[in-house]
Amino acid sequence: MAIRSSAGNGVTISLIVFVLLTILLIATSILLWGRYETEKKTAADATAALNRYASKAERASDWHRQIEETSGRDTILKAFNDRHTALWQFATGRGDGQGDLDAARQTTGLTHGESLAGTVSDLQRKNSDLQAANQSLQARADDAEASRAKIAEELQNASDANNAILAAESSQLKPYADADGRHSAAIQQAVTEFDRMQASLRDQKDATISEQQDAVDQLSADNKRLGARLRDIENRLNRDRLNSADPASLVDGTIIDVVGSGDMVYIDRGRNDQIVLGMTFEVYENAAQIQVDEEDVGARGKASIQVVKIGDASSTAKVTRSVKGRPILPNNVIANAIYDPDYTFKFLVHGKFDVDHDGKPSEEEADYLRDRIRRWGGEVVTGNEIPGDLDFLVLGVEPRQPVKPSTQSSTQILNEYRRLRTMVDRYQSMLNQAQQAKIPVLNQNRLDILTGRTDL
Numbered sequence: 001m002a003i004r005s006s007a008g009n010g011v012t013i014s015l016i017v018f019v020l021l022t023i024l025l026i027a028t029s030i031l032l033w034g035r036y037e038t039e040k041k042t043a044a045d046a047t048a049a050l051n052r053y054a055s056k057a058e059r060a061s062d063w064h065r066q067i068e069e070t071s072g073r074d075t076i077l078k079a080f081n082d083r084h085t086a087l088w089q090f091a092t093g094r095g096d097g098q099g100d101l102d103a104a105r106q107t108t109g110l111t112h113g114e115s116l117a118g119t120v121s122d123l124q125r126k127n128s129d130l131q132a133a134n135q136s137l138q139a140r141a142d143d144a145e146a147s148r149a150k151i152a153e154e155l156q157n158a159s160d161a162n163n164a165i166l167a168a169e170s171s172q173l174k175p176y177a178d179a180d181g182r183h184s185a186a187i188q189q190a191v192t193e194f195d196r197m198q199a200s201l202r203d204q205k206d207a208t209i210s211e212q213q214d215a216v217d218q219l220s221a222d223n224k225r226l227g228a229r230l231r232d233i234e235n236r237l238n239r240d241r242l243n244s245a246d247p248a249s250l251v252d253g254t255i256i257d258v259v260g261s262g263d264m265v266y267i268d269r270g271r272n273d274q275i276v277l278g279m280t281f282e283v284y285e286n287a288a289q290i291q292v293d294e295e296d297v298g299a300r301g302k303a304s305i306q307v308v309k310i311g312d313a314s315s316t317a318k319v320t321r322s323v324k325g326r327p328i329l330p331n332n333v334i335a336n337a338i339y340d341p342d343y344t345f346k347f348l349v350h351g352k353f354d355v356d357h358d359g360k361p362s363e364e365e366a367d368y369l370r371d372r373i374r375r376w377g378g379e380v381v382t383g384n385e386i387p388g389d390l391d392f393l394v395l396g397v398e399p400r401q402p403v404k405p406s407t408q409s410s411t412q413i414l415n416e417y418r419r420l421r422t423m424v425d426r427y428q429s430m431l432n433q434a435q436q437a438k439i440p441v442l443n444q445n446r447l448d449i450l451t452g453r454t455d456l
Contacts, residue, residue: 053077090116203407206414220429250290252281252339255332256314262327263319265305267334270313273341274377279307280320280452281334290335302326304452305334320452337392337442337450338378346379346389350430351396353444361397369394369444376451384426386433393434393441399423 054076058064064076071079253273256266269275282301284290289301304321305328319328338345349370352361370380381387402420405413434441442450 199408206407217425250335251287251333252336252341253334255283255328255330255334257330258328259316262322265317265319265328267305267307267315267317268313269334269341270311270315272312274339275307275310275315276375276377277307277310279336279339279376281305281307281317281336281339282450282452283328284333284335285326287333290333300449301335301452303328306452334452335450336376336452337447338373338376339451340377344377344379345391346381346387347373347392347394348381348383348386348390348430349373349394349396350384351399351427353396355444366396369447384430386430386437386439388437390434390437390439393430393439394447395427395431395441395443399427 054064067076067079067083074082253267253269256268258265267281281304283303283305284301302323303319303326305317306320307315307317309316322328338347347370349366351366352363353365353369354361355365355368373380381390386393399420401424402417405417409417431441433439
């Protein structure tokens with residue numbers, strides 16, 4: 001029994017050892033298989049990465065072997081990049097090897113299919129042709145220079161001969177020259193007397209013109225006085241409208257809403273009301289604040305706005321000027337002396353204006369002002385007389401009174417004086433006509449205030 005029991009224990013131990021070895025073998029196999037799969041995936045990734053640079057067929061090609069042989073200790077990719085950079089430097093002059101080949105072709109004037117070597121060869125051939133042509137031209141220039149030197153020598157000889165002839169003739173003409181000097185003095189005295197008589201006649205003519213101009217001015221003044229009564233009647237309707245006791249008649253629209261922080265607003269006027277981009281308005285609390293003083297200038301509102309977007313029945317405007325502590329609110333009213341949705345104002349723009357404030361008034365800036373009035377719905381009339389149905393007279397910078405030149409001044413200076421004097425007289429005449437007819441007179445600043453203009 002003791003022997004049988006020892007044998008049973010040995011078998012049991014052997015079985016346990018066998019099971020443990022089997023488990024260890026399975027675990028080792030699983031570990032090795034995992035490592036095999038990892039290495040297999042790593043090898044596949046490495047092969048894919050290598051194929052991105054060169055496929056198997058490309059690695060077996062002759063050009064690949066040539067690059068590999070010439071690369072030395074560098075990698076094949078570095079050797080290829082060095083060769084690419086060198087070729088790019090040779091072709092375009094850029095050493096970074098970066099850029100678009102088509103752009104490089106366009107820069108060098110090459111088309112598709114043309115090579116740099118072929119182009120250089122053509123240029124060398126053309127350069128040889130140009131050098132040959134230049135040598136031919138140089139030979140012709142040398143011949144021309146030789147001819148010029150010969151002609152210059154002949155001219156000098158001719159000049160010397162001519163000087164000799166002139167010297168001989170001068171000795172013979174000296175007596176005649178002395179006589180000519182005496183005659184010249186007599187002629188100069190006659191010219192001086194003629195100039196004195198001409199100046200006297202010019203003074204008489206200027207005096208006559210001045211007298212006639214005074215007579216014309218008197219007749220013109222009489223005519224204006226007679227026409228003033230008619231213009232006063234014809235303009236009564238317009239004056240009554242401008243100076244109406246009801247300020248609501250001057251309202252051109254209403255603020256619908258205020259956007260964001262108050263720098264944008266909506267107004268109840270749009271494309272159907274003849275609103276145009278860039279039009280400006282003054283903003284008032286209500287219609288009662290829109291007043292006109294004795295000089296026909298509306299009081300400045302609490303803000304100014306400019307139309308930046310137009311709809312059919314409403315528009316968007318940006319705030320170009322505001323008064324601190326007086327924000328724009330819905331139902332505030334807007335006004336512009338030029339614009340009226342139901343009435344077309346008539347303007348007469350006279351003189352030169354300085355719209356850009358550079359100190360140089362010009363007629364071109366007056367034309368700009370006329371165009372702005374037309375774009376904003378007003379009507380511009382022309383002429384040097386105030387029409388009976390005029391609503392506003394817009395006067396530019398008042399011209400300076402010119403200094404009267406002396407009677408001995410040139411005709412050009414006298415004509416310029418008359419032109420400047422006419423500008424002054426016409427400006428004053430337009431102002432007097434408007435005041436007699438009680439038509440509102442605006443300068444550029446007053447017009448900007450009345451229209452809410454702040455960007456000039």
